[in-house]
Amino acid sequence: MLTLKNIKFIAQENGEKVILNDISFHFEAGKNYVITGANGCGKSTLAKIIMGILPANTGQIYLGNKEITGLNTTERARMGVGFAFQQPVRFKGLTARDLLEQASGGKITTAQACEYLSIVGLCAREYLDRELDNTLSGGELKRIEIASVLARGCPLNIFDEPEAGIDIWSFNNLVDIFKKSINKNCTNIIISHQEKLFASADEIILIADGKIAMHGTPAEVLPNIQGFGNCNKLRRKNG
């Protein structure tokens, strides 16, 4: 499904900092992956590199057999990569219906749009024509963001901290959504710190010190995950 080869990302912040260093991994089709790690370890950076929002300094990315390293975000999206932002964007004037229509390529019916909103726990009648502006709470906006990714129906979906800002009752529902969305042709990559998402994962990937420190099933990874919380030492190039 998705293959990362030797991905390196260096941030320019008061000098150069190596955020991701030689990340290689193969994501199989039909699996639910959770990427975790301490704050600032580069999880969201890796997600954005896969989506083409950030460029890696070195390395290659393959979607199936096709190299997508040089493709931009639009091209990757059109090839079937979906992305839900950690902090969804607000739009004055655009409604939830507009966003879902764009997500589906303009093919969505009102009934389908309502269904996607219902799936993420929003009353469609109340939210369908709401503007995505500051009248919505962060949690409401987050659920609409997730609905927009579901509406795309992509074979590869990346969710960056989907639990952030979502209440516990709605979150339990989201865990079920991620499980149900998986099939042999669909892969989810979820950036998360949330134990319930760990438990639902087929595989957990732990990033520390810019590398994949550990990966495996929840049973393999979770007992050994303690001790990685504070080890995210950012490597400074040139000392």
Add this chain to the structure above:
Amino acid sequence: MDKIDSELLAQIAGLHDVPQGAYNIRKNGKSIGRASAQGIEIESKTDVSGINIRIADGVQNQSVHIPVIVTAEGLNDLVYNDFYIGKNCDVLIVAGCGIHNNSEATSGHDGIHTFYVGENSRVKYVEKHLGIGSATAEKILNPTTVLHLEKGAQVIMETVQLVGVSRSVRKTEADLADDASLDIRESILTDNDQFAATDFVVQLNGKSSRANVISRSVAKGTSKQIFNSVVDGNNACFGHIECDAIVMDKAQVASTPALRNTSVDANLTHEAAIGKIAGEQIVKLQTLGLTQEEAEQVIIKGFLK
């Protein structure tokens, strides 16, 4: 009417045929079609060019269409339309002006509309402006709207200027009595070297009167826009001004919302923002498969909707 007339009428007033209800269609300074309706009388003024529209007390769910089209090259049309709306009415009034000009001469329209809205009446007033024809031909529109709202009257005023108007200066004045409310929603798009200025002055004179002045505009190319808005709180009232502008290319926008009070019980607020399309908005739409250009179009269309 020819093909150009039909196109203009369709775009400014949504008319594809003779409208139901009362109407007056003005072309090149003259009425080319008029009908009154039960409770709604339209008559020509005798002193100046224009019409009086008189709506009787209690007229409900009726509409009045008074579009203006200018297709004669070099014509500068000036019209005075006065609306006398009785008590307890609920009406839709659709105005607007479309200009077609392919010549080097300037074509223009100055529409001066005065509304007297009776007690507890509800009016939705929609005014769209459009210019078509040669991009270099001058098409000038200067609308003036004066609104007098009696006790409990409500007016929703939607003004739209989206395409092709070279220069426009819009002036709107309103005074509100007790419990009256006014919602103004303005949408403007300018491009190339176009210029648009709007000037709102709202007097909240009545107790519990309310006004919302909301302007959304997009300025492209080297166009310039000026937005001035003043809300005066002269009683226990609520007033809010909101002006958001997206600027692109080398366009410029000057926005000046102003609040003044003569009553300590007035509650007046404003917010204003000028800026480019946010980069993260474009990126979000790119993750849905849109190109940058497509994303910008979707954002602008939604913003001005």
